[in-house]
Amino acid sequence: MTTAASSVSRVAAEKLLQVAVAKSKEVDAKMNISIVDLGANLVAFIRMDGAILGSIDVSLKKAKTAVYFGMDSEDIGGLSVPGGALYNIEHSNGGLITFGGGMPLITRDGALAGAIGVSGSSVENDKIVAMAAQQLFKTL
16 A cells, blocks of 8 residues: 555555554564655654663664665665675664664565564564564555
8 A cells, every 4th residue: 555656655554553563562572663655754653652762763764774775674784794885884874774673665566665664672573573564565
């Protein structure tokens, strides 16, 4: 579900938040969840009760990282290590996050429509929650 400009819509973003919150509860984590459009503008956000305050910005930067490059934030991390092709890229664009939890939202047709960023638990749990929403988006 996208807007006329092919970005993730508010309606879709609300559905993604619902799935992400449910998955967060399933893994027993209190998360901050950000959804951005193609321009990396915030479409939807939720901070679950008790989620770490410092992770608010991290969730947004994970989403921005994923949409800026059209790939998982974790994949950027592998390229940004010393000697890597994108070494120090995390300092660009107002700060990027180069570990897991940011994932692009791809339409059924394979087009980039935005991204989700999740932060507040282990990187593994952040990825599990983001992936649940990412998978739902493919069906909308």
